[in-house]
Amino acid sequence: MSSQDELPAAAPEAAGADEGMTWWYRWLCRIAGVIGGMSCAFAGLWNCVTINPLNIAAGVWMMLNAFVLFLCEAPFCCQFVEFANAVSARADRLRAWQKAAFYCGMAVIPVVLSLTLTTLFGNAIAFATGVLYGLSALGKKGDAISYARIHQQQKQMDEEKLTGTLEGQA
Numbered sequence: 001m002s003s004q005d006e007l008p009a010a011a012p013e014a015a016g017a018d019e020g021m022t023w024w025y026r027w028l029c030r031i032a033g034v035i036g037g038m039s040c041a042f043a044g045l046w047n048c049v050t051i052n053p054l055n056i057a058a059g060v061w062m063m064l065n066a067f068v069l070f071l072c073e074a075p076f077c078c079q080f081v082e083f084a085n086a087v088s089a090r091a092d093r094l095r096a097w098q099k100a101a102f103y104c105g106m107a108v109i110p111v112v113l114s115l116t117l118t119t120l121f122g123n124a125i126a127f128a129t130g131v132l133y134g135l136s137a138l139g140k141k142g143d144a145i146s147y148a149r150i151h152q153q154q155k156q157m158d159e160e161k162l163t164g165t166l167e168g169q170a
Contacts, residue, residue, distance in 0.1 A: 021096070021136050029132045033073030033103075036126035040107075041066035043122020047114070058114035062122055065106045069126060072099075097137035103130030 021029075044062030047055050070077045075088035091099070107127035110119045 020139050025132075025136060029129060029136070030073045032125060032129040032132055033069050034077070036103075036107075036123075036129045037066040037069035037073070037077075039066075039125045040069065040122050043118050044110075047110075047116070047118045047122070052114070054114045055116065058110040058116075058119050061110045061113065062119065065110070065123070065126055068106065069103070069129070073129075095137065096133045100130045100132075100134035100137060103127070103133065105130075 040062045044059040044066060047059030047062060050056060050059075067078075071081070071084055071087050072091035073088075075084040078084040094102075104127055107123040107130065110123055113119075
């Protein structure tokens with residue numbers, strides 16, 4: 001069996017992870033991840049220029065966040081790391097809510113360690129990347145016609161229940 005025969009079996013897994021995400025939204029999430037990584041890297045480096053150990057710990061964590069964001073969202077930025085493509089492929093198989101929880105959790109830890117403007121602004125875009133993935137996990141919004149139809153049916157059922165209880169009282 002050649003490697004070409006194995007590719008179609010792996011393709012639905014990757015497609016299943018991006019179910020419901022349009023191509024432009026997927027790119028928006030990736031671009032937000034890259035910008036969030038740059039933001040974390042610069043703010044983390046700036047945060048390390050201090051003598052406070054908690055600020056240094058938060059800065060190191062932010063630089064680690066930047067590396068993970070680059071590794072997951074833009075593996076071409078980490079070509080010097082041998083396992084970058086494997087990590088990126090595994091991250092692409094994660095569901096949107098898992099990425100959201102992971103990115104938001106990573107962004108909150110430095111803020112908890114050291115609540116400063118540098119950590120807040122440095123992690124804001126990384127946190128926003130998690131929020132974007134979380135919004136995609138919620139799925140598409142329903143159309144107005146089907147929502148109005150469901151609302152009308154619910155209203156009719158409520159009226160029928162109300163008239164049934166009123167008739168039962170009489």
